[in-house]
Amino acid sequence: MSSPSLSSPEPTAWKALYKAALFEMDCAKRPDRIAKAEKALVIRARELFKANGDDREEKEALDDAMFALHAFGNVWRRKSRSQFRTPEDVEGPKSHKVKFVSGTMFDVP
Numbered sequence: 001m002s003s004p005s006l007s008s009p010e011p012t013a014w015k016a017l018y019k020a021a022l023f024e025m026d027c028a029k030r031p032d033r034i035a036k037a038e039k040a041l042v043i044r045a046r047e048l049f050k051a052n053g054d055d056r057e058e059k060e061a062l063d064d065a066m067f068a069l070h071a072f073g074n075v076w077r078r079k080s081r082s083q084f085r086t087p088e089d090v091e092g093p094k095s096h097k098v099k100f101v102s103g104t105m106f107d108v109p
Contacts, residue, residue: 013040021033022072
């Protein structure tokens with residue numbers, strides 16, 4: 001998937017960058033796509049702020065897109081970190097010790 005230009009004069013260029021970030025399948029490219037999309041969203045939001053026009057729908061779309069990108073980025077970062085963890089790190093040890101009244105200790109899976 002080719003990356004749309006961040007410096008595009010097109011007011012809706014943020015939409016293409018947003019979609020490119022959401023649908024990027026290459027994990028190595030995903031952080032860069034998310035960063036470019038977030039930057040484009042901020043640039044467009046500033047443009048709309050300065051324009052003082054009736055762009056309420058686009059402003060809401062920008063807010064929604066920023067929220068979605070932020071959530072997507074957080075989930076992806078957590079998921080990528082968890083790939084390097086062992087099941088014990090996530091679930092705890094596979095067995096635990098049980099001590100009977102008699103004082104005998106057993107490992108219970």
